[in-house]
Amino acid sequence: MSANAIEIRGLEKSFSKFKLGPLDLTVPTGAIYGFVGPNGAGKTTTIDLIFGMGGKDAGSITVLGLNHMDDEVRMKQQVGYVSPELTFQSWGRVGKAIQFVRGFYPSWDEKYCERLLDAFHLRLDDRIATLSFGARIKLNLVLALSWRPKLLILDEPTVGLDAISKQQVFTELLAAVGEEERTVFISSHSLTDLERFADYVGMVKAGKMMFEGPMTGVIERYRIVDFIAKGSADFSNQPGLVVQSRQDNRWRVLVDVVRTPVEWIQSRGATPISDSPVTLEELFVALGKD
Amino acid sequence: MTEPKRKLLIPPISAAAPGALYQQILDGIKREISEGRLAPGSPLPSFRGLAEDLLVSVITVKRAYEELEREGIIYRRQGLGTFVSDMGHGRSREVKKTRARELLQEAAREGREAGLSDREIVQLLRDVIEEKEELVHVRKRN
Numbered sequence: 001m002s003a004n005a006i007e008i009r010g011l012e013k014s015f016s017k018f019k020l021g022p023l024d025l026t027v028p029t030g031a032i033y034g035f036v037g038p039n040g041a042g043k044t045t046t047i048d049l050i051f052g053m054g055g056k057d058a059g060s061i062t063v064l065g066l067n068h069m070d071d072e073v074r075m076k077q078q079v080g081y082v083s084p085e086l087t088f089q090s091w092g093r094v095g096k097a098i099q100f101v102r103g104f105y106p107s108w109d110e111k112y113c114e115r116l117l118d119a120f121h122l123r124l125d126d127r128i129a130t131l132s133f134g135a136r137i138k139l140n141l142v143l144a145l146s147w148r149p150k151l152l153i154l155d156e157p158t159v160g161l162d163a164i165s166k167q168q169v170f171t172e173l174l175a176a177v178g179e180e181e182r183t184v185f186i187s188s189h190s191l192t193d194l195e196r197f198a199d200y201v202g203m204v205k206a207g208k209m210m211f212e213g214p215m216t217g218v219i220e221r222y223r224i225v226d227f228i229a230k231g232s233a234d235f236s237n238q239p240g241l242v243v244q245s246r247q248d249n250r251w252r253v254l255v256d257v258v259r260t261p262v263e264w265i266q267s268r269g270a271t272p273i274s275d276s277p278v279t280l281e282e283l284f285v286a287l288g289k290d
Numbered sequence: 291m292t293e294p295k296r297k298l299l300i301p302p303i304s305a306a307a308p309g310a311l312y313q314q315i316l317d318g319i320k321r322e323i324s325e326g327r328l329a330p331g332s333p334l335p336s337f338r339g340l341a342e343d344l345l346v347s348v349i350t351v352k353r354a355y356e357e358l359e360r361e362g363i364i365y366r367r368q369g370l371g372t373f374v375s376d377m378g379h380g381r382s383r384e385v386k387k388t389r390a391r392e393l394l395q396e397a398a399r400e401g402r403e404a405g406l407s408d409r410e411i412v413q414l415l416r417d418v419i420e421e422k423e424e425l426v427h428v429r430k431r432n
Contacts, residue, residue, distance in 0.1 A: 031348075031349075032347060032348075167345070170345070171342070171345060174341060174342050174345065174347075174348075175342055177338075177348070178338045178339075178341075178342055192305060195305070196305065196311065196345070196346055196347065196350075197345070197346065197347050198347055199347045199348055199349040200349075214349055215347060215349055215350075216310075216312060216349060216350065216353050219310075277310070279305070
């Protein structure tokens with residue numbers, strides 16, 4: 001078993017209006033990895049490329065130690081996929097959809113499936129067409145979790161879910177990675193939930209990774225610092241500082257303390273006002289703005 | 291891995307509560323140890339078990355355990371799990387005491403800034419302690 005469930009190196013793909021990469025991404029085995037980024041940053045493109053939907057221009061993608069193209073079938077036998085775009089409406093009832101999907105997977109776990117249906121308040125005789133949007137996403141999750149794939153790739157699985165449903169989903173994902181060796185890769189805008197439930201986080205913006213690493217490490221690496229600059233000192237071009245707002249000589253900056261320690265600002269004669277930790281959401285907004 | 295029979299009484303881990311999530315877990319476990327509900331030698335839940343219980347990521351629990359290990363409050367045995375160390379009780383009391391001292395220092399500073407005399411500040415602390423006792427009393431009666 002390889003140490004990493006997904007390894008992307010130097011991935012590039014150009015479209016007429018958008019270029020992804022070069023992009024490096026590492027998802028350790030057994031982790032819940034939150035893949036975040038503004039709309040149109042390249043999250044779904046990356047996921048599509050992992051599954052071989054559209055050819056890449058450059059780079060490599062290794063999934064569960066397998067080359068995603070050369071070993072495509074073996075890879076797909078072990079990777080579950082969930083997206084709100086998947087609809088199983090034509091199957092009529094929940095039970096029928098389950099019966100159909102189960103047939104493809106010898107590893108289908110009947111008991112686990114029942115427990116998930118119960119947890120998500122789904123019934124075998126529910127008509128899929130009458131299910132709410134959220135309930136359909138939950139059905140998607142049941143279909144993907146029940147055969148216990150080694151890796152689960154979820155594209156926006158909590159979009160449109162209420163707070164209770166979101167918590168149910170994350171609870172099941174935590175339980176899923178509770179068994180060693182299972183990995184969850186999840187692209188989502190539920191930043192508060194991700195900060196709580198995800199072990200690793202990576203942010204993509206305009207096709208490039210802004211940061212990646214263990215959640216606690218990433219969050220603690222950044223501070224938001226308010227200060228009054230001495231005279232007309234300029235702080236706008238210092239690497240590791242992202243200016244958030246400025247009124248005359250009063251500044252608010254996001255500081256990447258690995259690149260520039262907070263003390264550096266004082267060493268330039270500035271008077272500090274406050275120095276606060278960030279949440280994932282604040283970090284996302286601070287780095288996501290153009 | 292041996293799981294403890296009784297679940298830890300850690301308050302809900304919430305982004306709305308002060309301190310980082312791992313810090314809240316750390317404080318919760320220290321309280322369990324310093325108040326004697328977790329005796330020296332008793333096992334702690336596994337990372338994954340506690341993560342599922344508290345609905346937080348495994349890495350958050352791991353972070354809290356690493357900190358406790360660094361402070362000598364718990365120790366890890368490869369393949370067996372994590373246990374409260376013999377010094378755990380004393381250490382977590384000590385840590386709590388240091389923290390209480392820091393908070394009182396801050397309270398004293400706030401009091402002085404409000405123009406209170408030393409006597410008034412001490413009286414304030416007495417009032418707070420008595421209030422707490424009253425509260426316990428009321429709860430018992432109900």
